[in-house]
Amino acid sequence: EAPPRTAGTPLSDFVMQLEDHTPTIPDSVTAYYLNRAGFEATDPRVTRLAALAAQKFVSDIANDALQNCKMKASGQSVKKQPKDKRLTLTMDDLAPALAEYGINVKKPQYFT
Amino acid sequence: MSEAFSRHVLRVAVAQICQSLGWNAVQTSPMELMTDVLERYLLELGKYTHRYCEQFGRTEPNLDDLGLAFQEMGISVPELKDYLKHVDPLPFACEVPQFPVPRENLLQFPNPGSRELLERKEYVDDYFP
Numbered sequence: 037e038a039p040p041r042t043a044g045t046p047l048s049d050f051v052m053q054l055e056d057h058t059p060t061i062p063d064s065v066t067a068y069y070l071n072r073a074g075f076e077a078t079d080p081r082v083t084r085l086a087a088l089a090a091q092k093f094v095s096d097i098a099n100d101a102l103q104n105c106k107m108k109a110s111g112q113s114v115k116k117q118p119k120d121k122r123l124t125l126t127m128d129d130l131a132p133a134l135a136e137y138g139i140n141v142k143k144p145q146y147f148t
Numbered sequence: 149m150s151e152a153f154s155r156h157v158l159r160v161a162v163a164q165i166c167q168s169l170g171w172n173a174v175q176t177s178p179m180e181l182m183t184d185v186l187e188r189y190l191l192e193l194g195k196y197t198h199r200y201c202e203q204f205g206r207t208e209p210n211l212d213d214l215g216l217a218f219q220e221m222g223i224s225v226p227e228l229k230d231y232l233k234h235v236d237p238l239p240f241a242c243e244v245p246q247f248p249v250p251r252e253n254l255l256q257f258p259n260p261g262s263r264e265l266l267e268r269k270e271y272v273d274d275y276f277p
Contacts, residue, residue: 082209086214090186122172
């Protein structure tokens with residue numbers, strides 16, 4: 037009879053591919069936050085996997101914000117200037133990207 | 149103090165990710181926001197994993213607990229695989245030491261079989277310093 041497939045089985049296949057891919061977030065920092073959340077990461081694969089998932093999350097949001105910025109730029113720049121040379125991430129691009137993931141941000145108004 | 153240090157490290161990591169995607173510059177507010185989001189994300193992953201692990205009566209989480217936490221947070225493994233395939237590994241900018249650094253134990257536990265152990269009174273257990 038085949039061994040029971042638990043939630044971690046596809047992950048253990050995935051972890052093989054993780055071998056040569058070091059996540060951007062250093063292991064000691066990931067381990068620090070996991071400790072804060074309550075556990076001691078004895079298995080380094082768990083640490084790496086968590087770091088990778090977090091990295092992908094940030095990457096997705098930043099990518100969506102990039103798409104927002106490019107869409108806005110392509111709307112006007114056909115007449116004015118060729119492709120926006122310097123892409124700067126602003127709150128205007130980030131807010132809709134975050135809203136897709138359920139994070140709603142509101143900057144406090146400045147009273148002058 | 150290690151909190152400020154790790155936040156700083158996360159900040160640099162976020163900056164590296166943005167740069168690799170094509171952004172040339174980031175304003176401070178979005179930067180701080182992304183760092184905070186990353187920190188909370190890591191903490192939440194850790195919390196869910198820890199809770200699952202405790203529910204099964206263990207103290208050390210394993211891949212199963214992490215897998216359940218992924219399901220809870222809506223992370224799909226095929227998406228992660230895609231990410232690995234399309235994105236090159238992005239190593240961190242500089243060397244980050246392991247922290248916290250373990251300190252030398254000042255308690256002076258006696259070695260088993262040492263002279264001091266034998267000289268002790270009976271009411272003092274062996275495992276005391």
